[in-house]
Amino acid sequence: MxxxxxxxxxxxxxxxxxxxxxxxxxxxxxxxxxxxxxxxxxxxxxxxxxxxxxxxxxxxxxxxxxxxxxxxxxxxxxxxxxxxxxxxxxxxxxxxxxxxxxxxxxxxxxxxTENITQDEIETTLKTLYKMRINIEKEWENMKKGIIRRY
CATH class of the missing domain: 1.10.10.10 (Winged helix-like DNA-binding domain superfamily/Winged helix DNA-binding domain)
Structure with missing residues (x-):
C-alpha cells in the first residue's frame, strides 16, 4: 500500500x-x-x-x-x-x-494515459476522486489545528 x-x-x-x-x-x-x-x-x-x-x-x-x-x-x-x-x-x-x-x-x-484503456482511465479517475475526498477531510482538520493520531 x-x-x-x-x-x-x-x-x-x-x-x-x-x-x-x-x-x-x-x-x-x-x-x-x-x-x-x-x-x-x-x-x-x-x-x-x-x-x-x-x-x-x-x-x-x-x-x-x-x-x-x-x-x-x-x-x-x-x-x-x-x-x-x-x-x-x-x-x-x-x-x-x-x-x-x-x-x-x-x-x-x-x-x-498512453497504453491505458478507457475503462482503466475511468476506474483510476473514480479511485483518485475517492482518495482525494478521503484526504481532504484530513487536510481540513489539519488546517483547523487538529492533530493526527497514528
Missing part, C-alpha cells in the same frame, strides 16, 4: 517539472499556471477559494497570485457588495495564455 502515495508523488513531481520547464518562457513558474487556469475558469473568484481549489495555504496562494498580478496576467477588483474581498480576473494577456495551457494539459493527459 505504501507505494500508492509514492507513485502519485512521482507522477505529480514529473508533471510539475515538465510544466515549469515548458512555461519558463512565458514567466510562469512553480505552479503559477495552476492559479492562472483556475482564475480563468472561475472569473471573479476570491483568493481563499483559489487556495481551497488548489489545496494550498493562503500565504502560498497570495504569493503566487501577487506574481501573476505583477506580470500583468491577473487583476484584482473590489467586490461591489463586500469591499474587503478582491475578485480575481485574468487580464487579456493572461487569457491569451489559456489555450496554450489547455493544450499542454491535454497533451500531458495523452502521454500519461
Amino acid at each position: 505504501k507505494e500508492i502515495l509514492r507513485e502519485i508523488g512521482m507522477i505529480s513531481r514529473c508533471c510539475a517539472t515538465i510544466s515549469d520547464i515548458e512555461f519558463k518562457e512565458i514567466n510562469l513558474s512553480k505552479g503559477q499556471y495552476l492559479y492562472l487556469v483556475r482564475i480563468y475558469e472561475n472569473p471573479g473568484i476570491i483568493q481563499d477559494k483559489v487556495a481551497s481549489l488548489l489545496k494550498v495555504d493562503r500565504s502560498t496562494a497570495a504569493k503566487s497570485i501577487k506574481k501573476l498580478v505583477e506580470h500583468g496576467l491577473v487583476k484584482k477588483e473590489k467586490d461591489e457588495h463586500n469591499k474587503k474581498e478582491l475578485k480575481l480576473y485574468c487580464t487579456e494577456k493572461g487569457a491569451e495564455l489559456y489555450p496554450f495551457l489547455q493544450r499542454e494539459e491535454e497533451y500531458s493527459t495523452e502521454v500519461i
